[in-house]
Amino acid sequence: MNRRFEFEPIGLCRSPYTDKFGIPRQPRLVTAAEARIELLPPYDREEAFAGLEGFSHVWLLFVFHQDCLQAGWRAQVRPPRLGGRDKVGVFASRSPYRPNPIGISAVAQHGLERQGKRLMLRVAGADLLDGTPILDIKPYVPYADAIADAEGGFANARPQARFQVNFSELTQHQIAEQDADGRLRLRELIEQVIAQDPRPGYMDRYPERREFALQLYALEIQWRIEAERALVTSVRPMQRQS
Ligand code: SAH
Numbered sequence: 001m002n003r004r005f006e007f008e009p010i011g012l013c014r015s016p017y018t019d020k021f022g023i024p025r026q027p028r029l030v031t032a033a034e035a036r037i038e039l040l041p042p043y044d045r046e047e048a049f050a051g052l053e054g055f056s057h058v059w060l061l062f063v064f065h066q067d068c069l070q071a072g073w074r075a076q077v078r079p080p081r082l083g084g085r086d087k088v089g090v091f092a093s094r095s096p097y098r099p100n101p102i103g104i105s106a107v108a109q110h111g112l113e114r115q116g117k118r119l120m121l122r123v124a125g126a127d128l129l130d131g132t133p134i135l136d137i138k139p140y141v142p143y144a145d146a147i148a149d150a151e152g153g154f155a156n157a158r159p160q161a162r163f164q165v166n167f168s169e170l171t172q173h174q175i176a177e178q179d180a181d182g183r184l185r186l187r188e189l190i191e192q193v194i195a196q197d198p199r200p201g202y203m204d205r206y207p208e209r210r211e212f213a214l215q216l217y218a219l220e221i222q223w224r225i226e227a228e229r230a231l232v233t234s235v236r237p238m239q240r241q242s
Contacts, residue, residue: 009133010043011121013062016189018130020066022198022214025080026094027105028125029159029196032188036113036120037134044119049112057140058109060126063133064096073099081155084201088154103128106140162197163230165190165223174235178219186235189216194223194230 015035017023024030037060039045052058063069076087077095090098110122121137167175167187179186198214210225215238222234 007135009040009063009135010137011037011039011134013037013060013126013128013130013132013134014120015126015128015130015132016184016216017128018217019215020129022193022216023129024127024193024196024198025159027107027127029127030189030192031108031125032185032192033126034122034124034183034185035107035126035128036122037137039119039121044117046112046114046119049121052109052139053111055139055141056108057106058121058123059136059138059140059145060103060105060107060123060128060134061136061138062103062105062128063135064098064101064103065131065133066129068096068098068101071097073097073101078201079154080201081159082201083204092153094155102135103132106145159196161195163195163225163228165194165230165232167191167232168234171232171235178235178237184217186216186219190221190232190235194221194232 013035014037016033024033039048073090074097075090077090077093077097078084078087079093079095082088094103096103105127107123107126110124113120113122167190172187175187175190178184193214193216199212203209211222212224213220213222215221218238219235220238221232223230223232225231
């Protein structure tokens with residue numbers, strides 16, 4: 001039996017997450033994240049999606065292509081869900097660092113869009129890095145995929161928003177400038193990304209650190225923790241690396 005398999009991506013994900021820091025730990029936690037799957041030839045054909053209109057959600061199967069392919073795997077990982085302290089087996093986790101670094105995410109689909117020669121599937125709520133190679137797209141089939149009485153182990157409950165997020169007056173103007181037509185849903189996106197607390201679990205051990213920066217699209221977002229609130233202090237284009 002052939003024990004090696006070679007797959008080529010059918011598309012690439014274009015998402016707001018241009019850096020790993022800030023990406024939610026699962027799909028649908030940040031619903032304002034609008035992304036699209038750009039189909040690669042020969043899969044950029046409407047006929048390959050005929051019938052998908054009736055499905056509200058799809059499964060994305062993708063490669064954790066950033067760092068995880070080279071890094072190898074360990075039998076035990078420390079999920080952020082356990083504060084980055086306790087270990088569980090890699091196969092009891094959704095860690096990107098696994099023997100075959102393949103991810104799965106169920107996301108809302110908002111139909112195909114053609115821009116010139118390019119065909120894209122619009123999706124929302126994805127937890128994928130910009131540029132992620134997509135191996136497959138399948139309809140989410142509720143009767144088979146949604147298991148009402150399933151137990152979620154150490155990740156049983158959906159994580160609660162950790163911070164209330166406020167925007168300084170300056171950032172309200174900056175957001176209006178960067179997202180004039182509101183298509184990026186930038187304010188909502190920043191709010192949801194920060195509310196879920198993107199800091200690694202171990203940051204709780206460094207309470208003195210209060211200022212953080214993250215990247216969405218080509219923007220640098222600076223924010224600061226004040227008690228149980230987060231204040232967004234700057235939203236501006238990334239400085240070019242020289
Ligand atoms: N829903 C998926 C992913 C869970 S892990 C699954 O269960 O399989 C989510 C983390 O994957 C994110 O926080 C982000 O840091 C990481 N990630 C997303 N896209 C990635 C990529 N292309 N390469 C490496 N890591 C990625």
